[in-house]
Amino acid sequence: MQVNRLVATMRANLKGNLNMExxxxxxxxxxxxxxxxEEDNLYKVNEHSDRPKWYALTMFPYTSGDLHIGHxxxxxxxxxxxxxxxxxxxxVLHPIGFDAFGLPAENAAIKRGIHPYxxxxxxxxxMRKQLKTIGAIYDWDREVITCQPDYYKWTQWFFLKLYQHGLAYRSKAPVNWCPRCQTVLANEQVLANGTCERCDEPVVRKDLEQWFFRITKYADELMQHEGLDWPERIKTMQNNWVGKSTGTDISFELNIPGVEEKEIRVFTTRADTVYGVTFMVLAPENPLVEKITTPDMKADVEAYIAKTRRFTEIERLSTEKEKDGVFTGAYVTNRLNGDKVPVWIADYVLAGYGTGAVMAVPAHDERDFAFAKKYNLPVKVxxxxxxWNGAPLEAAYTDEGKMVNSAQxxxxxxxxGIGKVAEFLEEKGWGKRTISYKLRDWLISRQRYWGAPIPMIxxxxxxxxxxxxxxxxxLLPEDAEFKPTGESPLKYCASFxxxxxxxxxxxxxxxxxxMDTFMCSSWYFLRYANxxxxxxxxxxxxxxxxLPVDLYTGGAEHAVMHLFYARFFTxxxxxxxxxxxxxxxxxxxNQGTIISNKQKMSKSRxxxxxxxxYVSRLGADTVRCYLMFVAPWEQGGDWNDNGIAGINRWLNRVWKLATEAYTPNNVDEEEFRNLQRIIHQTIKKVxxxxxxxxxxxxxxxxxxxxNYLGKVKxxxxxxxxxxxEAVKTLLLLLAPSAPHLAEELWLQTGHKYSIHNWKWPEWDETLAQDEEIPIIIQINGKTRDKVTVPASITEEEAKEIILAKPKVKTYIEGNEIIKIIYVPKKLLNLVIK
RNA sequence: GCCGAGAUGGUGGAAUGGCAGACACGCUAGCUUGAGGGGCUAGUGAGCGUAAGCUUGUGAGAGUUCAAAUCUCUCUCUCGGCACCA
Structure with missing residues (x-):
């Protein structure tokens, strides 16, 4: 006894600040x-089974080097x-692997002279060693590592397939360039504030020849999520990202001697406002700008374009920024009413959306209104x-109304009117109904070493x-040099x-x-199959x-990146x-994020x-159970040392319950029925x-x-x-959550290895039913009393019992019962006056 | 600005129209122990009361209902996404 205590004390002391025994x-x-x-290959999986398949996949980790609590x-x-x-x-197939290409490896190479491989x-x-401590059912035979030649060979093969099918193409385009990472980024990798997703550096524009995947071909299909059991918000985010809008392309007549183009086309969702166009705005990058600018405006226009280019994405995208622009000196004609309207350029018009040109209707668009006010351009309602009494507008009117000043x-x-005007334009050949998307093609070129080389010559x-x-x-050359200039080592590697x-x-x-590393993760779930x-x-x-994967879990941050690309790829x-x-x-x-002290975990904090x-002190089972218990999984939780102590206590109680001798005493038939009912209710709920x-x-x-079994004991x-039997059920129900403890106690309680090959218990609905149930007694909606009755009680019997209760009588006395609401097996509400 | 999710004890959370606060953490008291730790038992939303019990209580306000944390509307705050998309 003394010795035991001493050992326990020593063990407790070893646990440092976590005072647990x-x-x-x-x-x-x-x-x-x-x-x-592992020796028994207990979790090895194959396809030759008469059981139904289940493919459970967790987003594979990036090879950062350390398995943190988020993993x-x-x-x-x-x-x-x-x-x-x-x-x-x-x-069940529940595989694991590593997303192994990416910039951190290359940065390590530059900084510390270690080869990225x-x-x-x-x-x-x-990480493999750490992952094994989780005690998961991973079949390690199926591990994939995306930076291994036997994997990226096939990433390259897929590139060729996409190329053959016209889905990969090379094009010069203004792209997002991160000066720190020295590479281009996909639109999805630029944060809302215009900074690089990886390093927070402001992203700048560059014109470069790049490889693209034609994801826009699947824009419509990517907006369809029928048959998918996905969170609404992810579906919404994906649909917003595709950004489909239906509208009309309208042609405005351009007649400038020496200019080949005879029209400027604009995209609009508001064809009904076409009679209110008082000017037109082109994106500064629009190739027409150079051609139509009059000599006297040339200097201004060029200065404005130069200024636009200097802006970072953050500055340009800021909605706070006052709208400005310059006049090109050119005019176009609105074919519907013959109005001649001036053509301006302004950076609030995006080159990449629609036609890179907009018709401005200041009366009915807030941006156009602000622009018109600033430059004294006319506003036509x-x-x-x-x-409306015909007075000038104070602000743009964007709500519904009847068309005026619009001829027929x-x-x-x-x-x-939107449809009618569009129809009219189509008849005249001046326009065409079209659909526009925000979605751009997926830019996959990266000017880096540590990725799958694009197999082109x-x-x-x-x-x-x-x-x-x-x-x-x-193959990636082994003799590449990693210079601190940050330039791609491949570019200067002659042998390559x-x-x-x-x-x-x-x-x-x-x-x-x-290739962008998202290419590697767009097909890894296929590779796990073999x-x-x-x-x-x-x-x-x-x-x-x-395939397909039955349950995919991971963070929500991949909504418009990995998940989107993987769907396109499929x-x-x-x-x-x-x-x-x-x-x-x-x-x-999507699981939530685990935080600590109400804050995101970070080294600086x-x-x-x-x-x-924690695993080495309290065991993986404790950590597993704690992570599940701390909060709903989709919500994420706050790590707390006291909280994990509670789980530790519980598992210790389970141990004692199963290992300590049980002595029957006053065996009672009613208690057996209670136990049986609770067993079946527990199986059902779990x-x-x-x-x-x-x-x-x-x-x-x-x-x-x-806790209940503790009392029974x-x-x-x-x-x-x-x-x-009761303990056996506990162990089986515990087996997925605390697999090691369950296995150990399974053997110690005289069962055969392995609990994990045992069948999950099933509940019997009849046995789970309560024999007696409490009926809540309310007077005017307030709980006043409670009565326990047989579950089979009829409404009449229940009323009789309840109305006979002395306490109920005191409430009724001198009052009139207006209404009796009886909810079977739940409550009886007496409405009195 | 727009869209979405959320707000419940000292804390994490449970209850999705029918006993608010399950389960845990923490705290208080008692027991056990050489002290500490650990373990066990009881209590624990707030207010009043020796107690039985009563009142009150789910961000704020209104509404629907016999009955609202739960449904509806308005507002406040927090988090996430989108944000010159013509």
Missing amino acids: NTYNQVEIERKWQKRW WYAMAPSDVHARFKRMQGFN QWTMKNVEN VISPPD FDGTPNKE YCQKCGIVPVPEEELPV VNTTCPECGGAAKRETDT AHIDTAAFDKEAVKYW KAIRDMGLIDFGEPFIKLF GNVVNPDS TQDIDKIRYNTMISTLMEYT DNGSVSQKDWE
Whole structure:
């Protein structure tokens, strides 16, 4: 006894500031079972099974080098769900791998002289070791690492496929350039404030020849989420990103001697306001600007364009910025009413949207109104506000009204007018109904080393020539130099750049840009089906069996990046006939963020929680259960050392319950029925909660069950056999959440290895029913009393019992009962006066 | 500015039309122990009361209902997304 206490004390002291005592050695048990499971290949998966398949995928981690608590928060609860499905009889694929290309590896190379490959693989090794401590059912045979040649060979192969199908093209375009990362970025990687997603540096515009994927071809399909069980907000974000709007292209007559173009086309959603056009605005980048600018305005226009270019994206995109512009000296004619209107340029018109030109209707557009006021341009009302007396407007009128000053359309409600004007324009050949999208094609070129090289060759004679499939992979050269200038090492690597043309055999140069890493993650879920196949990117049969992913979990930050690209990719290769489904992820679930001290974890705040230190003191099971218990998974939670202590206490109680001797005493038939009912109610609630991904209430249900069993044990009120059955159920229900503890106790309570191959318990609805139920008694809606009655009670019987209660009588006395509301098995409300 | 989510004890949260605060944390008291830690038992929204009990209470205000944390409207605040998209 004395010795035990002393050992316990010493152990408690070792735990430092976490003052907890343990009745069992979690860490040792976990190590033991992890080793055994691995030796036995317990979690190895194959496609030859008569069980239904279940593909549970967690977004794979980037090889940052350390598995932090955020990774645990993403992975541990996913594993619980996957284990649950497995016990329920599904053939579960729950793979893991690494997103291994990307800038940090290259920065490490520049800074510390380590080759990106070495840096990355060292991180993989470390993270793999850490990942194994979670005790997940990962089948490590299926691990994929995107920077390995056997993987990126196929990333390059997909590039060639997209190229062959006209979905990859090269084009010169104004692109987002991050001066710090020394590379271009996709639109999706530029934050709302115009800074780089990676390093927060302001992004600038550059004109560069780049590779694009034609994601816009799938704009409409990407807005469709039918049959997908996805969070509404992700679907909304994706749809906003596509930004579809229906409108009309309208041609304005341009007649300038010596200028080839005879029209300027604008895109508008408000064709009903076309009679109110008083000027036109072109984007400064619009190629027409140079041609139409009159000699006397040339200097002003050029100065304005130069100024625009100097602005960073932040400044240009700021809605705060006052709208300014300059007149080009040119005029166009509004074909509908013959009005000659001046053509201006202004940076609030975007080159990349619509036609890069807008018709300005200051009376009915706030931006145009502000611009007109600033430059004293006329405002012409064509949609009448209610009770409008013809006075000049104080502000733009953007609501509905009847059309005025609009020739034959006068009197038409403006909403109707949109279609009527468009129809008229089409008849005359002056316009055409069109659809515009905000979505731009996906820019995939990166001027970096650490990515999959774009498999293209430039030949003086033959032009752009794809690398033949049989020559893949185009390997990254090992002798590249990483200079602090930040320029792409590939550009200056002669052994890489110089090659021969596959077509003519002459000297040629390789493309030195590599692919956006989102390309690697756009197809990794296919590779998991068979990670070893070396004759194809993916195993057609295995993909047919496993895909699509049944449950995909990860952070919401990927809404318009990874998730969007992966969907595009899936649709593109479906149309190539490579697969027969168009959506990769059936159900999507976004977990929240785990924070600490009410703040985001960061090194500078010093509030980073290191999972390893908790795992090595309290065990993975404790950390797993705590992460599930702390808050609803989709919401995210605040890490708290006191909170995890509570979980530790609970698991210790479970241990004692299962290992300490049980002594029946006063065995009671009624107690048995209570126990049986609670067992079935617990199975029901736990099963439904895991199904609905409500882990926090699932854990609290298990705690309640544990607390109840504690009382049963103290009383010894059920037989030995019934007690053992009750404990067995607890262990089975606990198995997905605390797999090591459950396995250990399973053996210690005399069951056969392994609990994880055991069937998930099922509940019997009849046995779960309460025999007696409380009826709430309300007087005028206020709870006044409560009565316990048999569940089968009729309304008449219940009323009789309740109205006979002395306490109820005191309330009724001297009053009139107006109404009696009876809700079976719940309450009775007496409305009295 | 627009769109979406949210606001419940000292804390994390539970309850989705029917007993508000399950389950935990923390706190208080008692027991156990050589002290500390740990463990166990009881209590714990607030106010009044020795108690039974009463009153009050889910961001603010109004409404629907026999009954509202839950449904409707208005407002405040917090978080997330979008933001010159013509």
